[in-house]
Amino acid sequence: MCRSGLGSPVVSALVIENVFKTYRNGFEALKGISLNVERGDFFALLGPNGAGKSTAISIIASLVSKSSGSVSIYGHDIDTEKEKAKCLIGLVPQEFNFNVWEPVVDILVNQAGYYGIPRKEAFVRAEASLKQLDLWEKRNTQARQLSGGMKRRLMIARALVHRPRLLILDEPTAGVDIEIRRSMWHFLREINQQGTSIILTTHYLEEAESLCRNIAIIHHGRIIEQTSMSKLLSQLNTEIFVLNLKLPLTTPPDLPGYQANLVDGDTLEVEVLREQSMNGLFALLSDQGIEVISMRNKQNRLEQLFIGLVDRTKGQKVTA
Amino acid sequence: MNSWQINRIAFQTIVTKEVLRFLRIWVQTILPPAITTTLYFVIFGKLIGDRIGEMDGYRYIDFIVPGIILMTVIQNSYANVVSSFFGTKLQHYIEELLIAPVPNWVILGGYVVGGVARGTLVGIVVTMVSLFFTDLKINSYALTLLVFVLTSVLFALAGFINAVYAKSFDDISIVPTFVLTPLTYLGGIFYSIQLLPEFWQKLSLANPILYMVNTFRFGILGVSDIDVSVALVIILGFITLLTGYSLRLLSRGVGIKD
Secondary structure: OOOOOOOOOOOOOEEEEEEEEEOOOOOEEEEEEEEEEOOOOEEEEEOOOOOOHHHHHHHHOOOOOOOEEEEEEOOEEOOOOHHHHHHOEEEEOOOOOOOOOOEHHHHHHHHHHHOOOOHHHHHHHHHHHHHHOOOHHHOOOEHHHOOHHHHHHHHHHHHHOOOOOEEEEEOOOOOOOHHHHHHHHHHHHHHHHOOOEEEEEOOOHHHHHHHOOEEEEEEOOEEEEEEEHHHHHHOOOEEEEEEEEOOOOOOOOOOOOOEEEEEEOOEEEEEEEOOOOHHHHHHHHHHOOOOEEEEEEOOOHHHHHHHHHHHHHOOOOOOO | OOHHHHHHHHHHHHHHHHHHHHHHOHHHHOHHHHHHHHHHHHHHHHHHHHHHOEEOOEEHHHHHHHHHHHHHHHHHHHHHHHHHHHHHHHOOOHHHHHHOOOOHHHHHHHHHHHHHHHHHHHHHHHHHHHOOOOOOOOOOHHHHHHHHHHHHHHHHHHHHHHHHHOOOHHHHHHHHHHHHHHHHHOOOOOOOHHHOOHHHHHHHOOOHHHHHHHHHHHHHOOOOOOOHHHHHHHHHHHHHHHHHHHHHHHHHOOOOOO
16 A cells, blocks of 8 residues: 655655745736644644635645645655655545545545555445544445535545545534534544644634644735744733623723723623733722623634734735 | 555556446446347337348348447447546546546546446447347457457547546537537448448548447458458557547646646
């Protein structure tokens, strides 16, 4: 079966260097992106719709030809060592891309066959993958009869059947209910801990924040930020907290140093700067006899940063 | 495991998938040609054929049987690949193959062999049906089998090219309806071109299907309107040309990659 060396331990799982992509209609989807994903990483590639995420992923997976630049997977160039590079990748695309008339198990067995896995072994692996993703009971069902969440899990099972070392997931939890999403997170964490490098694109920034250690933000075909999740989050200067009060207020409380906004009698929004502490805020509230029964962030922290970064590049003319 | 073994398994996987596909829908793929050709044999072979008399020294039904068998091989080899490969594009599961380390020649080979498998199965069914109407005595088994397989390969390749360019269901029916069917009917299945005026005889020689039908007929009956060796060269030439063109389309990603 298809096997490729992982190179020396210092070789990254994915290296993209100065990749450009211009489609035949003249649209420039990528304008010289460079990325480095360490082996074993759980990496988020975020960006607004149309930013170039899916194009970048399709280029890595050889579904789209790049205009220029280079891409290597565990040290194997996708142009000069195409087969070796392909053996190491598993892709879960955004759109369903399986034969809807085929039984679930056949989809996995065929995919394994394309990687040179003998049919008998392919059935064993298909069984393992389907059981891992709670689809074994549906093995003989035609794929079109699966629910949306099951279809997503089927694509993950298919992507793992040849045991790739780099798993790329393009919005894997889109349209999936929260329970299945959480179980998918658990599963992805598990396979990442077992050594599979993962690249994730998602519109659920809570998902990226919860799962990923490193992050790149792509906008208008350019990487506008690439750093670790913790470093990025530490850039956040202010956070707005929404406090639910035990007793209603008629006027906003006096909170020196904090900006407070009384949304309604029972809900207070308070902006807290990075250098300020929550203890200070609660001390002020306690002094005025205001009891807080619950508290939450008004906006996901990563979302706040993401919007800030994207807004900052709006109208900017960046040269490649 | 070396790359040859990996490619062999990938090739077997594509062929198995293709064969299971057309067997799963046998009511659409195997049964209709059997019914249609039975009608051809009854109407043209028996009812009308008995009044026509002999053609090239053979009973009319004996004369048309080889052509009708080959016609079904042509149509089914073509139809299998064009519909299956277009389906993989339409539902995007071509990506399953493109992301995997499957060389283009394995993809092409797998689909072509899938088409040949259906052409062969339907050809066998039609041949068995023909035995109810004629005593099939084979002049040359080797030549008959060779032309049967080569014709099937050629039209499977043609179906593949059609599927690569096709963007809608209309595109996969235009060629079979407006090109393949007329060329097949004018390819000497139902008549010897000796019956035609000289101008039409010469024009018929531009029809590649004429060479296949006549070579196949020569393999079964031992009569042909054209030189069999020339026909074989033409068939092999077309196969080489279409194989090269198909591989070029795949390597350039025409119709499947942007």
